[in-house]
Amino acid sequence: MPLTILLVGYPLAPVGPDAVGGVEQVVSMLDEALTRGGHRSLVVAPQGSSCAGTLLATPAPPPDAVLDEAATATAHHHHRRAIARALERYPIDLVHLHGVDFDRYLPGPGVPALVTLHLPPSFYAPEVFRLGRPATFLHCVSATQRRACPPGAKLLPDIPNGVRLEHYRPRRYKRGFALALGRICPEKGYHVAVEAAARAGVPLLVAGQAFGYEAHTRYLEEVLLPLLHAEGGPPRRFLGPIGLARKRRLLAAARCLLVPSLVQETSSLVAMEALASGTPVIALRGAGALPEIVEHGRTGYLVDDVAAMAEAIGAVDRLDRAACRRAAEERFSAERTAAAYLETYRRVLRAR
Incomplete structure (x- = not known):
């Protein structure tokens, strides 16, 4: 009925x-x-x-x-x-x-x-x-x-x-950049991703939107953008808000997705979308439910700090991209x- x-x-x-x-x-x-x-x-x-x-x-x-x-x-x-x-x-x-x-x-x-x-x-x-x-x-x-x-x-x-698996498809050849995307606010910890990518010597793209809450806009303007625009180190860019089509392309092309959240996440759609795109996920171990999504050493890495995240970025090429897609199909x-x-x-x- x-x-x-x-x-x-x-x-x-x-x-x-x-x-x-x-x-x-x-x-x-x-x-x-x-x-x-x-x-x-x-x-x-x-x-x-x-x-x-x-x-x-x-x-x-x-x-x-x-x-x-x-x-x-x-x-x-x-x-x-x-x-x-x-x-x-x-x-x-x-x-x-x-x-x-x-x-x-x-x-x-x-x-x-x-x-x-x-x-x-x-x-x-x-x-x-x-x-x-x-x-x-x-x-x-x-x-x-x-x-x-x-x-x-x-x-x-x-x-x-x-997630809608039909929207995401693995790409045969990956590019060299790490990706972080979502809502821009202090608890998402994107400054950790910037430091980790810099330590790993890997380019970083950050995409997302800061809503009109004072703490969110201040974090973007006073913390994140100055880090991204700092001289030296590997290339890094802030893309701002992106639509579904561009998100699909970025997730499929990235070498890995970084989830540096500093709060107890209850889930992570973007991590599921990355896996559906054949892209491994590197997340902070203490970020709530991420261990329910990321299989350490198989579909990504769970790390404890920025140094370990940088090390994981360097090791991500060892992972099987097809295993990431299979995990998404089986579970998400x-x-x-x-x-x-x-x-x-x-x-x-x-x-x-």
Whole structure:
């Protein structure tokens, strides 16, 4: 029986296959899978989003806007209105929320709600783990994330992320550069990648976008760009935001992907995309769920510091690129993830 699902993204980031953030890419993947499967997908997301289903657009802040408390409060207001209107207009079976601030626009009792916890549990308000709203279900995207949740938190089984394997293809010949890409912010640790590539004597490309949060723009302008523009050492460039087509080319051509995150990552879509492209991943061992994705010595290396990352960059040519692609096919397909979500939707609806 076809379902009508209301997908609710983060209020300040557009959804689509070209989205910078992993959360937005997951929402896009689910929207596409639902539509392709004959279900009705309704997506609440900012203007500028791209959807296969029906976009219920909320006003987007200007590109140069500072994302302060006032901007966030305004975005929450627009999301609450859009969700309320959707519930009035459409026969929605389930609301699926993805934002770290979902509790600010969670609708009142009625339609069942599923919440995907995409970020470290410490990023969420403590009360989200003891919500009193009936028929409201939470789940994690990795075992590492689940272990970090508060004791006694009631969670459905984990649903690991996946990527559209058909978008990524290995390239027979690699180029010499290392690659780092994603959201530009202090916790992603791109300055570690710059130092590691310099020590390894390897060119580095950094791609991504700093959103309008003060800490993010300051990190880009005062930390990352000065490092990238410093004289001496191997070539290094900041590419800024890139679309899907260019990301595919870069991931396929890179000698390796660097994931120098300084926080407990709950997953890593870009690491999965790199493996699907036949590109090994070098990540900090303490970066949360990366050890659930990278098989040390087979599909990449897990390292403890910048010196070890530099050494791993030099050793990456020993790895089998075909093994990276096989790992992605076996473990990280979007089809598997979408099927798990559909089964979870039906499980939630049966429990109603």
